[in-house]
Amino acid sequence: MKRASSSPGFKEASGAFGFAGDATDxxxxxxxxxxxxxxxxxxxxxxxxxxxxxxxxxxxxxxxxxxxxxxxxxxxxxxxxxxxxxxxxxxxxxxxxxxxxxxxxxxxxxxxxNSRAAREEIKAREAISSWSALVEYVRREIQHEAREQFRVLFLDRKNQLITDEIMGRGTVDHAPVYPREIARRALEVQCSSLILVHNHPSGDPKPSRADIDITREIIDVLQPFDITVHDHLIVGTAGVVSFRSSGLI
The missing domain is CATH 1.10.150 (DNA polymerase; domain 1)
Structure with a gap:
């Protein structure tokens, strides 16, 4: 009996995946x-x-x-x-x-x-009170990015996540960051505080002098609006460094 041809629904399985058909029944x-x-x-x-x-x-x-x-x-x-x-x-x-x-x-x-489930978990509780969930979320989001990415987690008065937004994309060792643009967006979403996050594609999460300086600039720009920077997290494949835990803010 002549074998029936593969159905259209399995076109990719028999083509792109190299399936050639069974030799026997x-x-x-x-x-x-x-x-x-x-x-x-x-x-x-x-x-x-x-x-x-x-x-x-x-x-x-x-x-x-x-x-x-x-x-x-x-x-x-x-x-x-x-x-x-x-x-x-x-x-x-x-x-x-x-x-x-x-x-x-x-x-x-x-x-x-996975990302949306993690984001829901952060939204369901105080972001700064659940360190493990926060770290897992940011690691999942950007630890494997090939280029630097600067993100901001905007929080409400209960320290729950309003939105997580990319505020800068860059090269393998630099992402442009504009403190006044972060302040403008913070006022738009009516946040009370925020957490800064960026990655180091090298894998080493150790803060650079430029990382420390830009964090201070952002804090200074937000201060007149009574918006708090809870932390700045640097993410690498080797781990996550917290500015607050390191005594940098």
């Missing part, structure tokens, strides 16, 4: 592995899975007819950490054999879900 070797992995997840919880196995579970949904274990391990090898993978541009993801634009889009959607 027998179940492929990886189908049992998928079932065992699903059972492990459901019975023992996601915490029982290694990072590459979590990736496998996700890829199983996106790539229905291919052994995804090699793809998961290739993603892990290229990006090393899950946070780096989810922060990576889609054009970097598709360089991994077996990853097409659809899979990259799904992974970026998952990354956005």
């Amino acid at each position: 027998a179940a492929p070797h990886w189908s049992g592995h998928r079932e065992r992995l699903r059972t492990k997840l459901l019975n023992r919880g996601a915490g029982a899975l290694d990072d590459y196995e979590i990736l496998e579970v996700l890829l199983m949904a996106f790539i229905p007819r291919r052994d995804v274990k090699p793809i998961a391990k290739a993603l892990q090898a290229k990006f090393r950490t899950l946070s780096a993978l989810l922060a990576a541009p889609a054009e970097e993801m598709v360089k991994v054999d077996g990853v097409g634009e659809t899979v990259a889009a799904y992974l970026k959607a998952i990354a956005e879900l």
Whole structure:
């Protein structure tokens, strides 16, 4: 009997992902592995899975007819950490054999879900009272950015997040920051305080002299409006440095 052609819904799986069709009617070797992995997840919880196995579970949904274990391990090898993978541009993801634009889009959607969930957690409580949640949020957002990014977390009178906005994008070692523009935006959103955040693409979060000077300028500009700068966080892959904890403000 002539084999029916693949349905249009699996066009990417059979093209971009290199699926060539089963040689026989027998179940492929990886189908049992998928079932065992699903059972492990459901019975023992996601915490029982290694990072590459979590990736496998996700890829199983996106790539229905291919052994995804090699793809998961290739993603892990290229990006090393899950946070780096989810922060990576889609054009970097598709360089991994077996990853097409659809899979990259799904992974970026998952990354956005993580960011929004973290943002909701910050909004639901006082940002400055939940240090671990705040640090996790800012690390997830910018620790893997290839260029410097200066962000401001604008807070209300209860120190809850009003909005998190990018106020400057720059090069690998500098992002332009305009204190008066930050003051203008703070008045627009009617914030009572704020937290400054920027990243060091080098990975080292140690503050530079320029970081210290710009922080002082922003504090001075906001002082007449009675708007407090609670902290300035510098984020790198090596960690997060707090100006307040370091005695710099």
